Amino acid sequence: xxxxxxxxxxxxxxxxxxxxxxxxxxxxxxxxxxxxxxxxxxxxxxxxxxxxxxxxxxxxxxxxxxxxxxxxxxxxxxxxxxxxxxxxxxxxxxxxxxxxxxxxxxxxxxxxxxxxxxxxxxxxxxxxxxxxxxxxxxxxxxxxxxxxxxxxxxxxxxxxxxxxxxxxxxxxxxxxxxxxxxxxxxxxxxxxxxxxxxxxxxxxxxxxxxxxxxxxxxxxxxxxxxxxxxxxxxxxxxxxxxxxxxxxxxxxxxxxxxxxxxxxxxxxxxxxxx
Amino acid sequence: xxxxxxxxxxxxxxxxxxxxxxxxxxxxxxxxxxxxxxxxxxxxxxxxxxxxxxxxxxxxxxxxxxxxxxxxxxxxxxxxxxxxxxxxxxxxxxxxxxxxxxxxxxxxxxxxxxxxxxxxxxxxxxxxxxxxxxxxxxxxxxxxxxxxxxxxxxxxxxxxxxxxxxxxxxxxxxxxxxxxxxxxxxxxxxxxxxxxxxxxxxxxxxxxxxxxxxxxxxxxxxxxxxxxxxxxxxxxxxxxxxxxxxxxxxxxxxxxxxxxxxxxxxxxxxxxxxxxxxxxxxxxx
Amino acid sequence: xxxxxxxxxxxxxxxxxxxxxxxxxxxxxxxxxxxxxxxxxxxxxxxxxxxxxxxxxxxxxxxxxxxxxxxxxxxxxxxxxxxxxxxxxxxxxxxxxxxxxxxxxxxxxxxxxxxxxxxxxxxxxxxxxxxxxxxxxxxxxxxxxxxxxxxxxxxxxxxxxxxxxxxxxxxxxxxxxxxxxxxxxxxxxxxxxxxxxxxxxxxxxxxxxxxxxxxxxxxxxxxxxxxxxxxxxxxxxxxxxxxxxxxxxxxxxxxxxxxxxxxxxxxxxxxxxxxxxxxxxxxxxxxxxxxxxxxxxxxxxxxxxx
Numbered sequence: 082x083x084x085x086x087x088x089x090x091x092x093x094x095x096x097x098x099x100x101x102x103x104x105x106x107x108x109x110x111x112x113x114x115x116x117x118x119x120x121x122x123x124x125x126x127x128x129x130x131x132x133x134x135x136x137x138x139x140x141x142x143x144x145x146x147x148x149x150x151x152x153x154x155x156x157x158x159x160x161x162x163x164x165x166x167x168x169x170x171x172x173x174x175x176x177x178x179x180x181x182x183x184x185x186x187x188x189x190x191x192x193x194x195x196x197x198x199x200x201x202x203x204x205x206x207x208x209x210x211x212x213x214x215x216x217x218x219x220x221x222x223x224x225x226x227x228x229x230x231x232x233x234x235x236x237x238x239x240x241x242x243x244x245x246x247x248x249x250x251x252x253x254x255x256x257x258x259x260x261x262x263x264x265x266x267x268x269x270x271x272x273x274x275x276x277x278x279x280x281x282x283x284x285x286x287x288x289x290x291x292x293x294x295x296x297x298x299x300x301x302x303x304x305x306x307x308x309x310x311x312x313x314x315x316x317x318x319x320x321x322x323x324x325x326x327x328x329x330x331x332x333x334x335x336x337x338x339x340x341x342x343x344x345x346x347x348x349x350x351x352x353x354x355x
Numbered sequence: 356x357x358x359x360x361x362x363x364x365x366x367x368x369x370x371x372x373x374x375x376x377x378x379x380x381x382x383x384x385x386x387x388x389x390x391x392x393x394x395x396x397x398x399x400x401x402x403x404x405x406x407x408x409x410x411x412x413x414x415x416x417x418x419x420x421x422x423x424x425x426x427x428x429x430x431x432x433x434x435x436x437x438x439x440x441x442x443x444x445x446x447x448x449x450x451x452x453x454x455x456x457x458x459x460x461x462x463x464x465x466x467x468x469x470x471x472x473x474x475x476x477x478x479x480x481x482x483x484x485x486x487x488x489x490x491x492x493x494x495x496x497x498x499x500x501x502x503x504x505x506x507x508x509x510x511x512x513x514x515x516x517x518x519x520x521x522x523x524x525x526x527x528x529x530x531x532x533x534x535x536x537x538x539x540x541x542x543x544x545x546x547x548x549x550x551x552x553x554x555x556x557x558x559x560x561x562x563x564x565x566x567x568x569x570x571x572x573x574x575x576x577x578x579x580x581x582x583x584x585x586x587x588x589x590x591x592x593x594x595x596x597x598x599x600x601x602x603x604x605x606x607x608x609x610x611x612x613x614x615x616x617x618x619x620x621x622x623x624x625x626x627x628x629x630x631x632x633x634x635x636x637x638x639x640x
Numbered sequence: 641x642x643x644x645x646x647x648x649x650x651x652x653x654x655x656x657x658x659x660x661x662x663x664x665x666x667x668x669x670x671x672x673x674x675x676x677x678x679x680x681x682x683x684x685x686x687x688x689x690x691x692x693x694x695x696x697x698x699x700x701x702x703x704x705x706x707x708x709x710x711x712x713x714x715x716x717x718x719x720x721x722x723x724x725x726x727x728x729x730x731x732x733x734x735x736x737x738x739x740x741x742x743x744x745x746x747x748x749x750x751x752x753x754x755x756x757x758x759x760x761x762x763x764x765x766x767x768x769x770x771x772x773x774x775x776x777x778x779x780x781x782x783x784x785x786x787x788x789x790x791x792x793x794x795x796x797x798x799x800x801x802x803x804x805x806x807x808x809x810x811x812x813x814x815x816x817x818x819x820x821x822x823x824x825x826x827x828x829x830x831x832x833x834x835x836x837x838x839x840x841x842x843x844x845x846x847x848x849x850x851x852x853x854x855x856x857x858x859x860x861x862x863x864x865x866x867x868x869x870x871x872x873x874x875x876x877x878x879x880x881x882x883x884x885x886x887x888x889x890x891x892x893x894x895x896x897x898x899x900x901x902x903x904x905x906x907x908x909x910x911x912x913x914x915x916x917x918x919x920x921x922x923x924x925x926x927x928x929x930x931x932x933x934x935x936x937x938x939x940x941x942x943x944x945x946x
Contacts, residue, residue: 104738105448109737109738109741113741159681159855160916160917162850163851163855163909163916164913166851166913167909167913169848170773170903170906170910173769173772173905174902174903177900178897183766183769186769186773187752187755187759190752190768190772191748191749191752191755217470218468219468221461221468221470222465222467224461224465228447228453228498229442229458229510231445232441232510233465235414235440236437236465236466237466238465265748266749266752268741269749272741272742272745279452280450283496284454284457285452285457287452311756311760313749313752313753315752316750316752316753316756317749319745319746319747319748319749320750322745323742323743323745326739326742333450
């Protein structure tokens, strides 16, 4: 149980931080696509008896690289959509070879309280630290490139380079989150928490911190509830993320109704000479 | 209004015989011009004339087939001297958790690793910049909630805070109403003078910039004509540039560029007058 | 000749009743999804197809839990979702925005709960796999009447709506000008899509069902621009994929690991994917670039007039 709490906390922090940029960059596609590939990887790893984390990581990275290299075209192609579904089919195939077909499918898709075995705690923690350190390092260029890519390029911040770096970080974050939350619920966690956070503050760093706080709350509630009721973690994650998001939306809506908070749309004054 | 470029120091921007060819088309054909400090220059050309390409060349994002670009006398490198840049289109999500002052602050050090350490000096610098573009009022508002004109001021502040010697703006007036356009032009002219920087602003309509520009670079058919407004915006120069007859009319201080009468077969024998400086060819090449 | 047949079809193929059912239902599902799918791709509503996959998962597992067949769950869940989409106005492909993603996530979470309860409280261990990845070999013959009824409804809808839907897809304004109730047509079409997705779900599972909806249709649209021909082609491709999938899945009982059999849905999805890639070849050979506005969002259009 101690394993679950520690690791889940790391997972939540990473999800909050990486999710913040996922929402900012509108990377909904990647956030759905990479877990599908990860599913196939984890299944394959189970089949050959390798570490699940390794399978997750390798396939997630491949997926991230593919998405990054295919660029805009790949994102909207039917071929990509079909390829992603094929990844799910492939994962089902691998798992069908084992006699743990249904339970394995279930825990990979929907997560598990004790998802991370004790011998994978350390690698997961390391992955988490790497993700957070990477985001901390490229925080500024990533911010600018995400918001105003052309201006970023004028600063010498390569847009493609930032996209690839971010996708790789997203892949690593996915790999460590899947065992706890499941591939189908990662999107909820990574999007619900930061989307809620941005309703509460205008400042980027504060929004990121809130995103982490919400993610921690969601994951802790999910694990505790799951432990108590035996219901799947994924159920609680999905519900809690939706609740968090709704609260955020309601707060934003309520605040926008208050006139004092509205952005004054007065015509700007002519600049005065200094 | 007109200031003689400083002859002793190298021009801030020196574009020399730049050729750019993409997918078999010549976008830029031996384009040459230079801009000195404190000069407000307009880059005029219709849509598709190559203005954005030229900007990308100057920023070092677009390789040339020939020619080079010197910024302050040295070739442009990606991480070299800062060049302020305000892009043409930017879509800011209204929910983006980024205040105006945060975006301006990023202009100081976006390429550095790590998170910005809060410091009084940094804060003061951001405030000063916001003041210079008259944006103090909405400094703490989310950038995505500001109007188009307000967002543009913030982007200008962002571009200027690193004290570049050169500021490029890609069609900043395109989506602004007349009053905001006028304000932006006044703001930029003032900044050019006060901070002694070189400003290059592209537009497809010349009239908002008349009377404020020191020099004009007129881009058509991939070629450029440079000089003062009086030197460039003339029938003979523009006809030469476009490759067919063009008339220039002065109407109450505004300029009308009109495709020629009679011998112009490119326009299928029609006489067409456009109230802007933009010329559209009826038959695509 | 019999040697070749014996090599392709594992023994007992032609006499096995589950196989007969699988082939029949698979073909019916392929016809329905091919027909509906062409419009889905043309209207750029592929996302709606995927959303039905998620909601279908919830519906199917819920039905499974209360002891009703998953098909009912798929149908009712999808119809409710279609109603919600219509109410919110998702007809004009809004795409994946945050709100829909979070809502779908919550519904998937609910599905997780249903499946858990089904597995533990009813000791049906295969629930997850059956719902998510399909089980065309284990479809009860009692389901067949419902399948046929649903197919008849969908095909009937598509036949009735064909011309107004075509015009509304090409240009909603033109359709409105002609007095066509564009919103109603779109809503009815969404119902057809919901039912088609349900049929896809019972054959290859709710998670993979979109492949059958979108894949053959997108391939067909690459090969021809004429709507009726595209629908026929899509149905043909779907049938081919389903039948080939059934054959391979049946044969695979003798492949390693022996006695297990590979999942049908895996074969079907892979064949559909390969088919899509192959459908791009004629275009390349002709020297032209990929001709498909229809294969890429946003809102690709069918040509007016057939």
